[in-house]
Amino acid sequence: MCVMSQNPPRPRWSFDEAVSRVPFLRALEAGDLKRLRPYATFRTIPRGQPVWSRDDELSHYVFLVAGHAKLCRACETGRDVILDVCAPGELLCASAVANFSPACCTCLAMDEDVTVVLLPRRDVLRMIEQSAPAAGALLHETSGRDMRLGRRIVELSSGQVERRVAALLVRLADQIGATDHAGHVQIPLRLSRQDLADLCGTTMETTIRTMTKLAREDIVHTGTLGPIITNRIRLDLLAGGAG
Amino acid sequence: MCVMSQNPPRPRWSFDEAVSRVPFLRALEAGDLKRLRPYATFRTIPRGQPVWSRDDELSHYVFLVAGHAKLCRACETGRDVILDVCAPGELLCASAVANFSPACCTCLAMDEDVTVVLLPRRDVLRMIEQSAPAAGALLHETSGRDMRLGRRIVELSSGQVERRVAALLVRLADQIGATDHAGHVQIPLRLSRQDLADLCGTTMETTIRTMTKLAREDIVHTGTLGPIITNRIRLDLLAGGAG
DNA sequence: TCTGAGACATGACGCACATCATACGCCGGT
DNA sequence: ACCGGCGTATGATGTGCGTCATGTCTCAGA
Numbered sequence: 001m002c003v004m005s006q007n008p009p010r011p012r013w014s015f016d017e018a019v020s021r022v023p024f025l026r027a028l029e030a031g032d033l034k035r036l037r038p039y040a041t042f043r044t045i046p047r048g049q050p051v052w053s054r055d056d057e058l059s060h061y062v063f064l065v066a067g068h069a070k071l072c073r074a075c076e077t078g079r080d081v082i083l084d085v086c087a088p089g090e091l092l093c094a095s096a097v098a099n100f101s102p103a104c105c106t107c108l109a110m111d112e113d114v115t116v117v118l119l120p121r122r123d124v125l126r127m128i129e130q131s132a133p134a135a136g137a138l139l140h141e142t143s144g145r146d147m148r149l150g151r152r153i154v155e156l157s158s159g160q161v162e163r164r165v166a167a168l169l170v171r172l173a174d175q176i177g178a179t180d181h182a183g184h185v186q187i188p189l190r191l192s193r194q195d196l197a198d199l200c201g202t203t204m205e206t207t208i209r210t211m212t213k214l215a216r217e218d219i220v221h222t223g224t225l226g227p228i229i230t231n232r233i234r235l236d237l238l239a240g241g242a243g
Numbered sequence: 244m245c246v247m248s249q250n251p252p253r254p255r256w257s258f259d260e261a262v263s264r265v266p267f268l269r270a271l272e273a274g275d276l277k278r279l280r281p282y283a284t285f286r287t288i289p290r291g292q293p294v295w296s297r298d299d300e301l302s303h304y305v306f307l308v309a310g311h312a313k314l315c316r317a318c319e320t321g322r323d324v325i326l327d328v329c330a331p332g333e334l335l336c337a338s339a340v341a342n343f344s345p346a347c348c349t350c351l352a353m354d355e356d357v358t359v360v361l362l363p364r365r366d367v368l369r370m371i372e373q374s375a376p377a378a379g380a381l382l383h384e385t386s387g388r389d390m391r392l393g394r395r396i397v398e399l400s401s402g403q404v405e406r407r408v409a410a411l412l413v414r415l416a417d418q419i420g421a422t423d424h425a426g427h428v429q430i431p432l433r434l435s436r437q438d439l440a441d442l443c444g445t446t447m448e449t450t451i452r453t454m455t456k457l458a459r460e461d462i463v464h465t466g467t468l469g470p471i472i473t474n475r476i477r478l479d480l481l482a483g484g485a486g
Numbered sequence: 487t488c489t490g491a492g493a494c495a496t497g498a499c500g501c502a503c504a505t506c507a508t509a510c511g512c513c514g515g516t
Numbered sequence: 517a518c519c520g521g522c523g524t525a526t527g528a529t530g531t532g533c534g535t536c537a538t539g540t541c542t543c544a545g546a
Contacts, residue, residue, distance in 0.1 A: 073397055076484025081400040083393050095386040095393075104390060125379065132372030139371075139378075142385040143338040147347060149392035150326050150338075154316055156399040157324040157444035160504085160532065193494065201400035206533055208495060222494095241319025403502065403534085436524065449503055451525060 013042050013065065018117045022063045022089050025117075027137035032127055039123045044115045051092065051107035051116060058103055060118035062092040067114030068176075068189055072198070073105045082198040084148060085110070085189065087176050091141045097121050110189065156201050158242035164200040165210050166238035169220060173229055185229040256285050256308065261360045265306045265332050268360075270380035275370055282366045287358045294335065294350040294359060301346055303361035305335040310357030311419075311432055315441070316348045325441040327391060328353070328432065330419050334384045340364050353432065399444050401485035407443040408453050409481035412463060416472055428472040 015037050019025040025033065042065070045051055051069055052058060064086050071083040071093070083105055086092055096103045098121075128135040155167040169187065177185040191199075197207040214220040219231045219238070229235055258280050262268040268276065285308070288294055294312055295301060307329050314326040314335070326348055329335055339346045341364075371378040398410040412430065420428040434442075440450040457463040462474045462481070472478055 071393075073393075075397065075401060077402065077406075079400070079402065081397050083396050094382070095389045098382050098386040099390075104393065128378050128382075129375030135371050135378040135382075136368065139337070139341050139381060139385065142382065142389065143341040145389055146338045146385065146392065147342075149389065149396065150314075150316075150347065152396055153326050153392065153399065154318065154324050156396060157322070157441075158318060159320065159322065159444075162532095163320075198400075201402075203534060204493095205495090205535080208493095209533090212495070405502095446504060447523095448505080448525085451523095452503090455525070 013044070013115055015040055015117075018042070018063070018065050021065050022117065024063060024091065024137045024141050027133055027140070028127075029131065029133055032131050032134055036119065036123060036127060039120050041118045042115060043118065044113050045109040047109050047112045047114070049109055051109060051114070052103055054104065054106045055102045058093060058097045059121050061094070061097055061121060061124050062107075062116050062118055064088050064090050064092055065115040065117050067109060067111035069114055069116075070108050070110055070195070071105045072108060080194075080198045081201070082195065084145075084152060085172070085199070091138075091145065092116065094138075094142050094145065110191075110195075154242050158240060161200060161202045161206050162210050162213070162238060163240055163242065164202070165196065165207065165214075166235050167240070167242040168196070168199055169227055169229060170232075170235055170239045172227075173232070177229070183232070185232060186223065187226045187229070189226040191226060256287070256358055258283055258360075261285070261306070261308050264308050265360065267306060267334065267380045267384050270376055270383070271370075272374065272376055275374050275377055279362065279366060279370060282363050284361045285358060286361065287356050288352040290352050290355045290357070292352055294352060294357070295346055297347065297349045298345045301336060301340045302364050304337070304340055304364060304367050305350075305359050305361055307331050307333050307335055308358040308360050310352060310354035312357055312359075313351050313353050313438070314348045315351060323437075323441045324444070325438065327388075327395060328415070328442070334381075334388065335359065337381075337385045337388065353434075353438075397485050401483060404443060404445045404449050405453050405456070405481060406483055406485065407445070408439065408450065408457075409478050410483075410485040411439070411442055412470055412472060413475075413478055413482045415470075416475070420472070426475070428475060429466065430469045430472070432469040434469060 018040070019033065028036070043051075051062065054073065066088055068088075069086045069092060071086065073081050073083060075081065092107055093103065093105075095101075124138075128138055151171060155164055155171065158164055158167045172187045172189065173185045176189065177187045179185050193207050193211065194204045196211065197204045200207065211220065211222065214235075215222070217231075217234070219229070219234045221228045221230060261283070262276065271279070286294075294305065297316065309331055311331070312329045312335060314329065316324050316326060318324060335350055336346065336348075338344075367381075371381055394414060398407055398414065401407055401410050415430045415432065416428045419432065420430045422428050436450050436454065437447045439454070440447045443450065454463065454465065458465070460477070462472070462477045464471045464473060
């Protein structure tokens with residue numbers, strides 16, 4: 001299903017560490033966690049490598065423990081689409097696993113050494129049959145995904161490219177950004193120009209022009225860890241409420 | 244929460260009728276259905292009226308029994324976005340109900356006398372706590388929604404307006420279309436030009452030009468019940484795999 | 487140290503499309 | 517029968533953006 005990192009898993013990726021980072025696991029009762037623990041496995045994937053590929057048969061629920069991952073789909077026209085960028089703690093895919101169907105997208109690691117925990121479908125489904133908190137936690141997870149995908153649709157429909165880029169950056173800032181003492185917002189996510197283009201439904205050249213313009217106007221700069229928003233008010237205006 | 248139709252509900256909107264049309268209800272065991280039945284209520288909403296409005300507090304899971312509904316959000320720029328069009332049998336909103344948060348969009352009836360069944364959140368949550376088929380059915384429902392929203396993102400990212408319109412029509416044809424003896428596909432959904440524009444992230448004028456062009460090329464026509472695809476092969480080509 | 491690959495950047499050009507304006511047809515109400 | 521509102525349609529214009537090409541910089545490997 002995916003390339004297993006050659007280096008053995010770091011000792012700190014214990015099940016308890018995963019529990020501390022994954023809301024779904026935190027919501028489970030002690031008995032459920034105990035029963036689930038022996039079946040959980042970990043994988044660490046290098047940047048750019050797939051967690052899974054499109055049309056893979058998925059037999060595990062996959063939660064992100066560390067790093068970010070993107071859900072991609074290639075179109076026949078050659079253009080790629082990024083459906084979503086997932087943050088630590090989130091469920092990577094529910095639809096294909098729940099429906100016993102092949103994966104409809106490819107999941108790629110976006111940071112070095114992205115770590116996921118895999119929970120077998122059979123054990124998860126048995127657990128939610130027997131446990132109210134487990135079922136509620138999984139529903140909470142999938143409804144969170146719904147809201148994020150809905151927000152993506154609003155971004156993509158918001159108008160011309162500059163507004164779509166602005167809307168994306170505003171949302172990423174709200175979702176995973178960290179504000180420093182100067183009021184700047186660091187988005188800790190290394191996004192190439194092609195990534196931004198795939199997220200905003202445009203071409204890499206147009207995205208480069210947009211980001212260069214935003215840098216020239218001192219609104220957004222690109223740092224080594226990811227975009228830095230230096231004028232959040234202006235960016236909000238450019239996003240026009242779609243962020 | 245919404246306008247209640249002045250005419251009393253038609254006798255045929257019984258709970259049994261709702262069960263026959265809503266997959267989630269069909270998946271429930273007899274005992275669960277029996278316990279749920281007294282709490283289910285029905286509403287019939289005229290075309291254009293809201294099932295609920297943005298920021299409403301939702302206390303019920305709402306399933307569509309008859310007709311279609313659209314989930315809309317207005318942006319600060321004045322542009323409206325249609326997040327999704329829902330078909331009979333589907334759950335209209337899970338996120339806000341599950342998360343005890345205000346509705347993030349407005350739900351509007353798209354046909355005359357759209358009918359919904361409302362199931363109180365408390366009773367649904369209690370039921371999925373106690374019943375494996377119920378929890379599985381609700382997860383199946385929300386994961387179906389994920390896949391549809393993912394497909395919407397692909398449509399919106401597919402390129403220029405004509406391709407986005409084509410991708411939308413291809414998907415609607417697959418989802419709710421009916422093929423007649425001549426091979427034409429009737430999409431039984433009255434969509435105004437403004438609706439199509441809101442679904443495709445463009446303006447009403449551009450959509451009118453696109454639909455007029457498609458009609459001139461004898462690919463898609465607009466009938467009284469909704470769009471009619473007269474050349475599915477050409478439309479697939481225009482959609483470029485994003486349908 | 488040198489080279490090649492990958493990512494970012496810029497230029498030129500032509501088409502797509504948003505915006506604003508106006509016209510037409512249909513339907514419902516008076 | 518007439519009028520007004522709504523939806524569809526068309527025209528004109530200017531800006532946005534996709535496409536193709538070329539240049540520059542950085543980094544890693546030989």
